Amino acid sequence: MNKKEREIILNRKLKYYTKKGIEILSIFTIGASFMTVIVCIKYKPTYKVTISGEKVGYIENKKDFEDEIKEKLINSNEKQENIDTLVYNEPQYELSLVSRDENSNGEEIAEKVKEEAEITYKYYEIALSNVPIDSVNTLQDAEELVKEIKEEEKTQTQNLDLSIIEKYTETPEEIVTNEMQVAKEHVTSKVAEKIVADQKAKEEQERINAMPVVNGIRLASLPVKGTISSRFGESSSLRKSTHTGLDIACPTGTPIKVTSEGTVTSASYSGSYGNLVKVSHGNGIETWYAHTSKMYVKPGQKVKAGDVIAAVGSTGNSTGSHLHLEIRINGVAVNPQKYLYK
Numbered sequence: 001m002n003k004k005e006r007e008i009i010l011n012r013k014l015k016y017y018t019k020k021g022i023e024i025l026s027i028f029t030i031g032a033s034f035m036t037v038i039v040c041i042k043y044k045p046t047y048k049v050t051i052s053g054e055k056v057g058y059i060e061n062k063k064d065f066e067d068e069i070k071e072k073l074i075n076s077n078e079k080q081e082n083i084d085t086l087v088y089n090e091p092q093y094e095l096s097l098v099s100r101d102e103n104s105n106g107e108e109i110a111e112k113v114k115e116e117a118e119i120t121y122k123y124y125e126i127a128l129s130n131v132p133i134d135s136v137n138t139l140q141d142a143e144e145l146v147k148e149i150k151e152e153e154k155t156q157t158q159n160l161d162l163s164i165i166e167k168y169t170e171t172p173e174e175i176v177t178n179e180m181q182v183a184k185e186h187v188t189s190k191v192a193e194k195i196v197a198d199q200k201a202k203e204e205q206e207r208i209n210a211m212p213v214v215n216g217i218r219l220a221s222l223p224v225k226g227t228i229s230s231r232f233g234e235s236s237s238l239r240k241s242t243h244t245g246l247d248i249a250c251p252t253g254t255p256i257k258v259t260s261e262g263t264v265t266s267a268s269y270s271g272s273y274g275n276l277v278k279v280s281h282g283n284g285i286e287t288w289y290a291h292t293s294k295m296y297v298k299p300g301q302k303v304k305a306g307d308v309i310a311a312v313g314s315t316g317n318s319t320g321s322h323l324h325l326e327i328r329i330n331g332v333a334v335n336p337q338k339y340l341y342k
Contacts, residue, residue: 226250274316
């Protein structure tokens, strides 16, 4: 067999096997296409979702699902403006083929992520002397509110302790905030009240400072307001000795205020004094309140200047409704008018 004959035979074999190869490839392609069609009919591509290594379901569109998580965690949160930190287990995705009967449960998975998420909220309290008045959502609103109030009330707020307190909570129900304008009205109102209260306190302190001092004890309050009906040292057919106190006539039931802080030593009926309250103020100073119609204190009770301890009356040896006031130093009665009712 010569060379030419061999070439002819080789070409025929090559054509034969090429043809057979094409036939086999065609069959394989048809088979693969058929299998692909069957797979596509029976199965669908989807994402298997796992959280912390645990399979929680399937989703079809990863972007839509992540948007759904964002919606549930942030956009649908009523306090989204107050969210400070948000920590949640991020889902892991794996592309899978699953039966077309398998339903995606993206909404359920997103809800699970939301339930397990840890959210910290932040808001800002406006406080006056560390007492919260109102709250706003942002630091910018809080700072602007405080700045505006201080500028508007510059001469009166310079000594006021108006501050911002940063608050954190994991319970959104605890957050009760207002729009800046509403909060400003509340704070301004409280500031005005505080200014008035401070002014009154200042005036009261000035009044107290102007009150007399007996043996180191300041008599900070007048017991009653009324007309002097009998003075210290006067003689009368009603008593065996000279008057040891000062009588101030006023209506029955008029509240009697203790002149200074101290301790009640007696509160009982005492002969010609009638209902008598005695208060010890220290340094040997004692005040007596006689002829009272009612007594509101008991022995041993602590009282402060201005506290109501009894009511004016006419009990005991009395010719009418009045308060008999005595001031005693180491047991000796002194003229109350040296100190009060001048």
